[in-house]
Amino acid sequence: MTTTDSELVTTSLLKKNFPKSILETHCHRGDETVVIDRKDLLSICEFLRDDEGCSYEMLVDLTAVDLLEQNRTPRFEMVYHFKSLRHGKRIRVKVRLDEQDCSIDSIYHLWKAVDWYERECFDMYGIHFNNHPDLRRILMYDQFEGHPLRKDYPMDRQQPIEELREIEERYHYQRDV
Amino acid sequence: MELKVKQVKRVDGVKEAFYIPAAFGGLRLTVKHFFRNLFGSRDVVTINYPEEKRPVSMRWRGRHRLTRKDDGFLKCVACYMCETVCPAKCIHIEAGEHPDLSIEKYPVRFDIDELRCVFCGLCVEACPKEAIRMDTGVVAMAYSSRKTFDFTRDLLRDNYDPNQHESPKYGDEDLPRPESQESALPNSQGIPAS
């Protein structure tokens, strides 16, 4: 599955239009990937959506990767997967985020699906999305401390809501806490 | 293959504009089912469970059992393969040395917490000695106490049912006996010397 650079239409388009902000590109196993600078995320996403040659109408997935155990800096990678229905292409856009300053511009106004994906990413990784209108936890409860998918969150740590637990123990199992 | 698209048909006929025809059509069908089940052959897939049991497939992954060699020794060599591969971490093995020198290593403890088990069958695949199997055909395990679900090595027999044996036998009396005196070395059943 070797793909030459000339076939990677989107990559070359992005390289032409944003020569400075494309940090790295590769095509591992046929997945077209560009790593971009954090500052230009908004303009690149807008370009990807609106440009005739790209027209990625659909945001398929948005997530992050924690590379703590790989001892990489920057620690986090934001991963966006886009799908173009018109051209039948996919692209992966990655942004590297430092641990100290893990915030990134929100792209919620470009695709409607972004809203919840960014909330989930915030919930799981603690990545802050600037300008997101409603950034709060989605899968975990509000009192939850920490961000469970970070690699330094211990696997076996438990955080039951104490009040509920007390009620359950006392009234359900007749045990004192 | 090229992309073929089919537009689904929304039925909008004259018949669909009234309530009555559909009601009669529906009644005809349900009445057919009603009388077929009332008088004719009952086309029912329900099983009256405790009385009837569904025949399970040969490949059904049920409760585990530990297999034995012809002479009644456990096949298990306590290699920890199943414990390593288990995604639910429900197997716990302690290996021990055996006085019988022909057996190098054997499980002093082999516990399976059946409440944790997810019945994936990875342990069966991982076992190099075919010592653990899930082919007992036991579909449901319903016991009244959590303790009952901790299956120890000697309980992992083919036909063990805690509901029927009030006090499970921890001895070796119902295991196949060794043929000759020579092979009947002390504690040769894989039972730890107490």
Place this chain on the structure above:
Amino acid sequence: MDLILEILSIPLVQSILKIAFIILLFAMPLGTVLTLMERKWSAMIQDRVGPNRANVGNYTGNGLLHLAADGLKSIFKEDTIPQGANGFLYLIAPFFGLIAGVATFAIIPIAGPIGDFTFQVTDIEPGLLFIFAITSLSVYGAVLAGTSSNSKFALLGGTRASAQMISYEVFMGLALMGIFMVYGSTRVSDIVNGQNEYWFGNLIPMWGVFTQPLGFFLFFTALIAETKRAPFDAPEGESEIVAGYFLEYSGMRWSAFMLAEYVAVAGVAVLMTTLFFGGYHVPWLHLWESAPQWLVTLLQIGKFSIVTIFFCWLQIQLRWTLPKFRFDQTMSLGWKKLLPLSLANTALTAVVVLAFM
């Protein structure tokens, strides 16, 4: 012995006995058995087995013991009152429906009279108007239960129930106008006797279903809507507002709602039998003039029961066949389709009656 006969000939005693007979031996058992039959019959429609687990020893009676089990269970269950509920209204609400359902049976004759003795609690002059009056009473059951439970789902259910039942009473009345005109009376015995006449010699009995086919459909629809059963069970709305107006009830009071529903089902069935299927009259029986009186009465009770059970079955069959209406669709069906149809039916009947009778 004479004393007993004398006491029995007192009208009041007769009425009390008849009430006891009809309620204890007809209405309530029918309603109770229907709660089980609904489950058994629906199981047959749906290729299931149905309830068959309740047992004494090893005897299950193919599910029959579930009746006893259900009754015992609901008696011994805690009768909860939700916090903030209006206690008094909450407690009495379940019995409105039950009373209304049972009262329907008061004017239904289940067999022909023998001499002075009628198989009917009372044969009052207003007849069916009494039914309308009584069924409007059952609205209060739903409304009071809904509003007094202090639950939003119950409130939604109660409002839906009140709107639906009050609307459908209109069409119920209008659909029966034709019957009143054709048989010239609102008295039930007149209507039943009117249906014992024949067209074309002795060929077709003048049953309501033949004289008023449209009225039959309209009345049946309106009655099903009035009893809040599928496809008109939006007030219960089990999938969106959980159980509607009786959501908060438990134990015996919940059972009262259930029993009221099934008594109402039986009530619908006896009304349909009486008004549209000749009541207790066995068709063409008058041709056999030498029939002994006791046999005739038995045949009449038998015919009445069979048609009643058929209509109970039909209602249950309909429930498990049709999807249910949304609440606004129920209302628009009533006001936009049934109302014009029943008005047209009334007008048409009036013209025909004037022209030919």
Place this chain on the structure above:
Amino acid sequence: MSLATQQLSSLVTPPPQGDSDTSIMKIEIGPSHPAMHGIVRFTTYLDGELIVGMEPEIGYLHRGFEKESENSKWIQVVPYTDRLNYVSPLLNNIGYSMAVEKLYGIEAPRRAEFTRVIMGEISRITDHLTCVGAASMEVGAFTFFLWFIKAREYLWELVEEVTGARLTTNWTRFGGNATDIPDGFFDALQERLDKVKDIMDECDKLLTRNKIFIDRVKDVGTFSKEDAISFGFTGPMLRACGVPYDVRRADPYSVYDEIDFEIPIGSTGDCFDRYLVRMEEIRQSISIIEQAADMMPAGPIMTDERLMHYPDKKEVYGNIEGLIDHFKLVMEGHQPPEGEVYLPTEGGNGEIGFYLVSDGSGDPVRVRMRPACFNYVEAMPAMTVGHYVADIVPIFGSVNMIGGELDR
């Protein structure tokens, strides 16, 4: 609380004491509610019976699939994928295993791929049967639900014959499948499919042409093409809006490009279209299964790459290399080369994508599953606002939310 619902909640009046003019009523639908067939909560704002605002809350079934997977070996994730979309577990198994195969850069043998197509389509049928059945049950057609469950029962028995379990299948491995198709499977398959077809025909007569049912689902939950794409809809939900996007055709995987099938699309994107699209997809899946059964090649069901699967027992007993391979594979686990892949597959209710990152060791760095119904639940306010409260039922039924997949 989002902006729209913040404004709405300020309008909610306290519970009525006597005759107060309550304008907006807040009502919590779920997490335990007959129509919420997972556990999810909708905070709904009603004006009378009209929905003026809604806010979904998810996470009640969050089991930490991703965290658990990242702390497991690669092979140990396969049993977990059963529990994602638990009405079509095989499709998740297949999606995950193919993603790992892509990470390795290998392909399963053709027989394994055809078997996967057959089993996957059986799973798709069970998924759609459950969805359509549950949706029709909630609009009152309880009988069809049970007939459909009966049809599903026939198919699950087949799944059990092949995989050894009805629901927790754990069937695929990297580079093939755990078990091959047993003898006499195709006869049983054909017989069962005929029964399913019969039940489908009965239902078609009854439900598709029933005015009451049409009234309930027609023009309810209408969604435009543009909105659907922007919300990231996939699968039957997107196709009902009229977009012929099916991963099996758009990004062909496995052997789907050798099989002839049609993609059903709707026109308006309402609940009726979604119902019809699912019904048609069941028929197409039956046709796919029949074609794949005819084309089934002979051969192995497992790749012969080393260190991908356990060696034969003969090798383990008689050969030191076999034994070492076996122990290495168990102790160290599969070790895909360093890299990252995203593999989309067509799941029961949309695109299931597995995004996997490996650093070359036996432990996954990232196992991400793109949940198809995440977007649908996100779009629930957009679909329901302006409808009656009773319309939540058919809309949410047509969404086919599966809690295990939504919350992971």
